[in-house]
Amino acid sequence: MDNVYHTPVMLAECIEGLEIKPNGIYVDVTFGGGGHSREIIKHLGEKGKLVAFDQDADAQQNMIADDRFIFVDQNFRYLKNFARLHGVIPVDGILADLGVSSYQFDQADRGFSIRFDAELDMRMNQSGDLTAKQVINTYAEADLHKIFGIYGEIQNAKSLARTIVTARLNGSIDTIADLKNTIAGLIPRGKENKYLAQVFQALRIEVNQELEALKEFLFQAADILKPGGRLVVMSYHSLEDRLVKNFIAKGKFSGELEKDIYGNDDRQLIAISRGAVTASEEEIKINNRARSAKLRIAVKK
Structure with a gap:
């Protein structure tokens, strides 16, 4: 094991x-x-x-x-x-x-990894209240900007936050695929994995405090x-x-x-x-x- x-x-x-x-x-x-x-x-x-x-x-x-x-x-x-x-x-x-x-990254349903599609979860403690889905769908634009900028060290954190907040007006962003599709236009060419890893890192740090x-x-x-x-x-x-x-x-x-x-x-x-x-x-x-x-x-x- x-x-x-x-x-x-x-x-x-x-x-x-x-x-x-x-x-x-x-x-x-x-x-x-x-x-x-x-x-x-x-x-x-x-x-x-x-x-x-x-x-x-x-x-x-x-x-x-x-x-x-x-x-x-x-x-x-x-x-x-x-x-x-x-x-x-x-x-x-x-x-x-x-x-x-x-091991946690390899459990597809935990939602930690960009390699799988799953619900946006990312809780280390499965009985915790806050999930990545809630962060993406309910946090104010300014808070998302801060999380992506500070925790993800993402250059275009402000545009990223605005894109997510605009997109969720049309329907909730529930899965990893939904999130990737929503932000596809912001990802620098040739740096897809690195950028997504930073987005996921930021969400994971926030979800698990x-x-x-x-x-x-x-x-x-x-x-x-x-x-x-x-x-x-x-x-x-x-x-x-x-x-x-x-x-x-x-x-x-x-x-x-x-x-x-x-x-x-x-x-x-x-x-x-x-x-x-x-x-x-x-x-x-x-x-x-x-x-x-x-x-x-x-x-x-």
Whole structure:
């Protein structure tokens, strides 16, 4: 099952970044196919513990049968509450792999992929309320403009928003094919896949509130780590990577690092590596998803 899900990117680098202590408590907040979790468990002694989070019901097919393993079927924005519930605070290390699993992309009916036609869904948590169809059909033009411009980093975001709002006056845009047909005239020649991928990325981030969830997660992760504990986060696009980078560097997401009159700062974390760790050429050849991955490792002060 794990292979169907996806090959974990930079697995060795992630495990090395966690510096696993045999009797430590670790959290994998993006369980998915369980590739990272299985590797972490191999490094744990009998008193070690691993807590894994995943809000996608499909991930539960990959559960690990091991007394040291606890599974939480929630979004990682609830990290602190559920770590407290299971009595595992403070923890020694936290791992987040922010990529959508290739398994989710390959489930045609989930509406994540431009390769299939399906309802515009894109919910990571299948019981969530908001779908991509609702975003496309009900959001105001200004909000769509913002989502496509900021989350999709799309050049003609304004025209894109206007085109969608105009088209939906004639009838609702329900499927991936409907959306592609609606915006066909705006797609730059020869860049069809890239453009559609950016549109889909923007919708997916909005539907799943991914950036808000990431911010909440980072604050809580810094809180529940032991001094000397490790945070290892892998991102696949610049928006996420910027949030992670700023939080590690400044303890917040924008503005400058604040210091008190003694020159002490508020940061709870210190970066371990200068800049982000990226995948080797060999790995990128085998696994194309590794191309855009950026890994950041920090230790709690």
